Amino acid sequence: MKGMTIIVKTISSWVKVLIFLFGIYIILFGHLTPGGGFAGGVILASSYVLLMLAFGREFAEENLSLPVASKLDCVGALLFAAVALCGLLYGAGSFFWNFIHQKYLVGTDYEFNLLSAGTIPLSNIAIGLKVAASLFLVVFALSMFRPEISGNKED
């Protein structure tokens, strides 16, 4: 997969930034507006897949290599588990207790602000990171798998 024509390359090099920004917006505002970690993570992954379609697989691998992507995946999973464990350690002793909101923000008028809702934005960021890295890895693994089949058939 060597990439597409120069028209596609030029347009996608502009559009990928906007898609990436929109994914970040969907993740960060997941507790205020529709969206959240999963949808935003898929949008982030699709910006990288657009890069892969337009410029070829090698270019995308230079931008986000496979070890980095799998590390991001693990970081997202660990962050989500850490948020859950913090509720167990700092709170009333229950998993996923919203300790930031219940301890510091309850009763204040922080609602509808970006910094509200306690652990929910942190969980959104963790899930977004995780979903983006995993879907990128899936597409990468599948696109690496395909030429091998046809190569085997030619042999």
Added chain:
Amino acid sequence: MSIFYILLLFMIIAAIVAVETDNLLSSVICVGAIGFGGSLMFLFLRAPDIAITQIVVEVFGLIILIRATISRDRTFISGDREFFGMVVSVVIIFVIFLAGMTVFETLPDFGTPIFAQAPEAASQTYISDGMQKTGAANLVAAVILDFRAYDTLGEATVLFTSIIGATVILRKKSKKLLEDPDE
């Protein structure tokens, strides 16, 4: 309500085109069009969270995933349909359709969910106290990341396990072979 019938007609036409066309890529795009119609339906039913997830997964998961992974020499479908398999699938779909009709007769009217009739139901508590208890303006985020966060943890675990399986099965060489190419 007429917008739903227009969308339904659009989705049925897209489904027929997706089955009948020979080009694999246009067939996939037609399946994506069905999902797009479904996400528009969710949008008109005032469920924007589901609409965003639906359109993102349909467009990404179908069109881009298949476009990125398809090999260029296999974009056309060849061969005829088997008659026996077609008859069996039509019969199965007809039976599921009849069962679905009897289920739909027992459903409550639109806009009056069955949980709303029970005052002690958990969903009523989410709607009345969710904002105060979690501070999140988006109640869907409050439910999936605070009240029902175990569910999201399980979903994340499923995703993590499937990625491990996919990267292990689909890799080109094992790690041992990468480290010692002589053996």
